[in-house]
Amino acid sequence: MKVIEAENLTKKFGQFVAVDNISFQVEKGEIFGFLGANGAGKTTAMRMLCGLSKPTSGQGKVAGFDIEQQPEKVKANIGYMSQKFALYEDLRVWENLRLYGGIYGIPSREINEKIHAALAQLGIENEKDTMVKSLPLGWKQKLAFSTAIFHDPKIVFLDEPTGGVDPLARRQFWELIYEAADRGITVFVTTHYMDEAEYCNRVSVMVDGKIEALDSPKNLKKQFDAKNMDQIFHQLARKATRGNN
Amino acid sequence: MRQFITFTRKEFYHILRDRWTMLMLLAFPLIMIILFGFGITTEIKNSKIAVYDPSKDLATQNIIKKLETSEYFILSEYLNSPDQIELIFKEGKIGLMVVFSERFYENLIHTGDAQILLIADGTDPNTASTLTNYASRIIMMYLQELTDIEHLPFQINTEVKLLYNPTLEGAYNIVPGVMGMVLMLICALMTSVSIAREKELGTMEVILVSPMPPLLIVLSKVVPYFTISLINFTNVLILAVFLLGVPVNGSLFTLYLVSIIFIFVALALGLLISSVTNRQLVALLMSAMGLMMPVVMLSGLMFPIENMPLILQGIAQIIPAKWYIEAIRDVMIKGLGPADVIKEIGILSLMAVVLIGASLKKFKIRLE
Incomplete structure (x- = not known):
């Protein structure tokens, strides 16, 4: 069962295209990593999915409800943790x-x-x-x-939840995430710690508002012929023309 | 409803648990009213006076002696010409100037009509009015003695002139003024700062992701400040009546009605401020500079509006506190009924409706 479905989701601020035509799906109970450099559009995409921001075009469904037509129903079914x-x-x-x-x-x-x-x-x-x-x-x-x-939301959105915390606390925190996933809560997590990306079932990498890669960490490593997520991220991020890193 | 109660309770916790917020909210109005209040009633002693006396006769000498021997005044100097009057005030050394007419005693005996001009520095209206009152009373006492001795109906016209602030408003002005200031401060400043704080901490984002309707968020934010404002208004009223002896001549109902409308205006202003900034400090400065300054400077609290330059008079018309202070003064001091302040009530209500509409719209737009 799909709990998040994004279809050609786009957000423009004037001329600036923050999120450019992204499409992806997240399965129930999945831990979905949403990766990207600062300014890549992760937060804007997540805000649209949470009903905080209206998409300029495209559709999205969260927990089976349309993010534009039924934002209140979406909100009742999600949890959110800010950085x-x-x-x-x-x-x-x-x-x-x-x-x-x-x-x-x-x-x-x-x-x-x-x-x-x-x-x-x-x-x-x-x-x-x-x-x-x-x-x-x-x-x-x-x-x-x-x-x-x-x-007990169907989906929990975590916006860079481990910033500023020591490695041990981060490990313990991921144990909590796994426990939640075991209870059937879908976890949608943005992060820029590449070791954390390895803990996810699937990850997407956003560059300049577009999703440039999306698969399980294992498959991605094969696809990019890389030893770890860090290398993949750097290969992709090098293409970026905006953002500050 | 449960959401609303939960959220409002949380707001009360924020206020009750922060010692400084509590102090600010409850003690500040009382301190203000006491400070301002005793500014009204403080006895003035040993104030320096200057005299211009072209007559130098029995009556003027006696009056000067009486003034001098009272505990209120000390004779500082005699002037030689009226030209020096302006100068001596500019030096700021004296509080009151006594000017006698020429041939004072002669006029007093023959026409029964002699003149004294009392000039005070109106930049400090409270002191000025106290000084002129004391001086007038002393002069009247002398006149009384003279009448008793000579059995003649003498009359001295004391004319009072206040330099720099000719239309001195009553000292009772201060109490309605402080009320306007306190309500504006608590409602607008505290509301805007508390919303900006949630934005700064990131909690607002979490609340906005929840199914809590925006209207409820706003309502639960303002309910505590509304309640505290009413408590404060009551406190200030009690202090004004029992400590300062300012009368409540009109109906309490009207006073509360006008105050509640004004509180709505102030709360809406606070919401508006919080919708243009995400930072507590900015919200604080905007409320203090953008709202408090006009209340103090332009509402008629400190300076009479009639004496302002036309452009400032125009600006004063759009300051809610101006209308509030006017209405409170009319009801509380003059004892007018609701029908007499219908204009003020109408204008404040209009302001409230427009501002509440604007702030709710702004708050919603932010969610998009």
């Missing part, structure tokens, strides 16, 4: 979870059970009443992920 982690620093850990539960309309009693489960999964039950601002960065990141999937 800033976006937690309320002056709320307690459980209050952050309760807030997102409330926003997604989960009944109170269920929220309490879910908070319990989520904290147990993260192994931070003792920090339930801690203000988020006094949590270490790695914990904030995990908590942000928990809030993003708190309402």
Whole structure:
């Protein structure tokens, strides 16, 4: 079953074509890596899929709903984690979870059970009443992920979720991603860490608004005759005429 | 509805948990009203006066002596010609100038009509009015004594002239003015900063990806500030009445009605500001400079609008606080009813509708 379908999706800002005619599909339960240099158009593409930005042309379906016609239905079925982690620093850990539960309309009693489960999964039950601002960065990141999937969305969009976190915390974070995928949540993740790309089921590489490569890391390495994702990325990124790296 | 309650509760947490926000929100209005309030009622002692006395007769000498021996005034100097008056004020050394007419005592005895001109520095209207009031009272006391002795109906016309600010507005002006300032500050500044903060932290993006309707986001943002504004308005009102003795002559209902409309205007302005910037600092500066400055300078709080250059008078007409302060003054001090401030209510309502419409539209466009 396909949970994300993009067909000739395009976004123009005036003359500038941020996203140029991209088409791809993501299967349910897949971990889909969305790679690209800064300015390649990853974020714009993701914003369109999340219903934050209207496509200039082309179609997209997320969780079976049209992103242009039914953005509200799309929003109810997705989770989103921004690269800033976006937690309320002056709320307690459980209050952050309760807030997102409330926003997604989960009944109170269920929220309490879910908070319990989520904290147990993260192994931070003792920090339930801690203000988020006094949590270490790695914990904030995990908590942000928990809030993003708190309402059991069909798909979770992660926008460079591991920025600024040490390698160990990144590994632990990917374990959370795998657990979510095992529960049937489709994971759509942008990153510029090429070692993380190897963890994905499939990856796409965006260059100058276009998708230049899309397959499993294994097949891509074969196709580009490369030892690792890093080499593939550099081969493709060299073609870029815009962006800052 | 559940979404709304959850989100509003979160807004209250933000406010209640930040000591500085709380201090700013609740203590600031009280400090303002107390500071401004005691600016009105402070007794003025040992203020320097200058005298121009071309008569130099019994009556003028007695009046000068009376002024001098009162605790309020110290005689600083005698002037030799009226030309020096302007100069001595510019030097800023004296607070009050007493000018007697020529042949003062003679006129007083024969025509029963002598004249004293009291000149004060109107750049500080509160002090100026206090000084002239004290001086007038002392002169009246002298006149009373004279009448008692001579059994003649004397009359001294004291004429008061305020330099630089000839149409001194009542000191009661300050209370409605502070109300306008406080409400504008809390609603517009706090709303715009709190939305800009969410944009800066990235939480706004997460909220926008959620199924929460934009209208609900806006509403839950403004409800706490609306509530706090009403509490503040009540606090300021209580302080004004019981501490400063400013009367509430009109109906409380009208006062609250006008205030609520004005709060809507201020909240909408805050939303508008937050829709043009993503940064807290910019929101803060825009609210402070773009909203507070006009309230202080152009609303009639500090300087009477009638004395402004025409172009500034024009600008003053589009400042919501101007209409608010006028309406509050009319209702609170003059005791006029809702029918008499219908014009102000109408203009404020129109501003509210236009601004709320514009800010909601802007907020939606941002989501596209």
